[in-house]
Amino acid sequence: MKIQAPKGTRDILPSEIHRWQYVSNVFAGLCDCFGYKEIRIPVFEHTELFQRGVGDTTDIVQKEMYTFDDKGGRSVTLRPEGTAGVVRSYIENGMYSLPQPIKLYYDITAYRYENVQKGRYREFHQFGVEALGAAGPEIDVEIISILYMFFEKLGLKQTGLNINSIGCPACRKPYLEKLKEYFRPLLNTLCADCNNRFEKNPLRIIDCKNEGCKRFIEGAPLQLDNLCDECRIHFAGLKAGLENLGINYKIDSKIVRGLDYYTRTVFEFVSEKGGSQGTICGGGRYDGLVEMCGGPSVPGIGFALGVERLLMELDIQGVTIEEPQAPDIYIATLGQKAVDLAMDMVYKLRGCGVKAETDLMGRSLKAQMKYADKKRFSYTIVIGDDEIEAGKGVLKDMRTGDQKDVSLDSVVDRLKNQVKERDAAAR
RNA sequence: GUGAGCUUAGCUCAGUUGGUUAGAGUGCCAGGUUGUGGCCCUGGAGGUCGUGGGUUCGAUUCCCAUAGCUCACCCCA
Numbered sequence: 330m331k332i333q334a335p336k337g338t339r340d341i342l343p344s345e346i347h348r349w350q351y352v353s354n355v356f357a358g359l360c361d362c363f364g365y366k367e368i369r370i371p372v373f374e375h376t377e378l379f380q381r382g383v384g385d386t387t388d389i390v391q392k393e394m395y396t397f398d399d400k401g402g403r404s405v406t407l408r409p410e411g412t413a414g415v416v417r418s419y420i421e422n423g424m425y426s427l428p429q430p431i432k433l434y435y436d437i438t439a440y441r442y443e444n445v446q447k448g449r450y451r452e453f454h455q456f457g458v459e460a461l462g463a464a465g466p467e468i469d470v471e472i473i474s475i476l477y478m479f480f481e482k483l484g485l486k487q488t489g490l491n492i493n494s495i496g497c498p499a500c501r502k503p504y505l506e507k508l509k510e511y512f513r514p515l516l517n518t519l520c521a522d523c524n525n526r527f528e529k530n531p532l533r534i535i536d537c538k539n540e541g542c543k544r545f546i547e548g549a550p551l552q553l554d555n556l557c558d559e560c561r562i563h564f565a566g567l568k569a570g571l572e573n574l575g576i577n578y579k580i581d582s583k584i585v586r587g588l589d590y591y592t593r594t595v596f597e598f599v600s601e602k603g604g605s606q607g608t609i610c611g612g613g614r615y616d617g618l619v620e621m622c623g624g625p626s627v628p629g630i631g632f633a634l635g636v637e638r639l640l641m642e643l644d645i646q647g648v649t650i651e652e653p654q655a656p657d658i659y660i661a662t663l664g665q666k667a668v669d670l671a672m673d674m675v676y677k678l679r680g681c682g683v684k685a686e687t688d689l690m691g692r693s694l695k696a697q698m699k700y701a702d703k704k705r706f707s708y709t710i711v712i713g714d715d716e717i718e719a720g721k722g723v724l725k726d727m728r729t730g731d732q733k734d735v736s737l738d739s740v741v742d743r744l745k746n747q748v749k750e751r752d753a754a755a756r
Numbered sequence: 757g758u759g760a761g762c763u764u765a766g767c768u769c770a771g772u773u774g775g776u777u778a779g780a781g782u783g784c785c786a787g788g789u790u791g792u793g794g795c796c797c798u799g800g801a802g803g804u805c806g807u808g809g810g811u812u813c814g815a816u817u818c819c820c821a822u823a824g825c826u827c828a829c830c831c832c833a
């Protein structure tokens with residue numbers, strides 16, 4: 330069998346790595362401004378964490394987890410998302426006794442076993458943020474504003490924000506009864522999936538895409554219209570907070586979110602043209618999760634953003650990310666003495682932060698020049714026996730083709746300064 | 757889990773109505789007389805035509821199976 334990357338995984342190659350590094354850096358910089366610190370959590374956790382944290386009735390837990398027994402007979406699972414692991418770490422490391430709220434972000438891979446298609450992979454990348462300890466709508470607004478500013482910084486203009494409230498345990502119970510009452514007489518006309526959902530998670534019926542079911546969903550009671558006073562006030566606070574910052578949103582009363590732990594605020598950022606995988610980012614409040622995972626009763630809110638989908642959206646909206654700066658100087662050599670000298674020179678230059686290379690293939694001068702050209706070096710220096718004897722090298726500007734002699738003693742210092750000045754000017 | 761399309765060189769693709777050594781462009785390597793890139797020219801390396809089986813004198817081509825890729829459903833990032 331030919332060895333190749335497993336289904337649903339892919340290499341991020343040197344030719345595209347700058348796009349990934351760019352969005353990661355922008356995200357990290359922004360989180361830093363907002364006072365969020367990076368957390369790095371394990372790629373795998375005990376399976377039980379996700380069963381409890383993500384929810385037994387979710388598709389993720391029921392059919393999408395990469396679960397296996399390790400050699401000690403423990404069942405472990407590759408993380409299908411980041412929140413559960415962060416919450417586990419919050420509890421395990423006693424973060425509730427640090428100044429609250431705890432504000433964290435992460436840049437991770439996640440794993441779900443499902444059929445691949447556009448914008449969906451088995452190994453995929455997420456940027457995420459979690460804020461624990463704050464219950465009011467202000468933190469909801471802050472979390473959403475991170476994303477809003479992030480998209481703005483990246484130059485994404487057609488990315489819409491949808492928000493909803495799915496209530497708390499107190500108001501969800503009577504609502505679910507109401508919902509079931511509504512759907513009960515319709516059960517034999519609803520699809521098989523919905524019949525399944527009816528007992529396990531009736532909320533998800535509202536999300537059904539089946540045309541036959543959609544007709545009835547239109548008239549179904551919505552959680553948004555059946556919130557308790559506290560939830561209603563919270564949602565009003567969220568809306569007012571977003572308006573205060575000038576953040577546009579739409580209320581989408583059908584957002585449910587596929588994970589069990591969400592309470593009250595749920596939201597997503599969607600692409601206008603992204604097609605079936607148009608959700609770039611999803612998030613919400615999870616006030617019961619920490620307690621459910623064995624910690625104290627602490628409220629939380631967060632989001633996860635799909636990096637693959639973000640990069641797709643940048644393409645769709647025509648946002649290009651510039652290639653990193655070209656390398657500075659290539660030292661072309663003729664003869665062993667020149668090779669030795671060049672090795673010493675590039676070593677010194679690199680020590681000063683200058684991007685320098687020399688021949689490692691024993692190639693002809695012409696081939697070396699071709700290499701320098703293809704790799705887009707700004708300058709080359711040619712060194713041969715003549716130059717060493719004269720203590721001079723030929724410095725060539727690869728853009729203009731101009732050449733001049735330079736003293737080999739001073740050239741390292743001169744280049745160093747030149748690059749420093751250029752970098753300062755760029756800033 | 758279900759359905760559709762695709763699979764020939766590193767990449768993008770031709771092609772063979774079944775018949776000797778399977779092609780182009782691009783990329784890579786080397787040359788185009790003394791020590792200089794880009795344009796141009798020449799040459800070279802590189803393919804068990806996804807894999808396994810069947811039909812046939814003969815299969816890269818036809819048939820079947822299988823894997824992978826791509827897309828869609830479900831669901832999600």
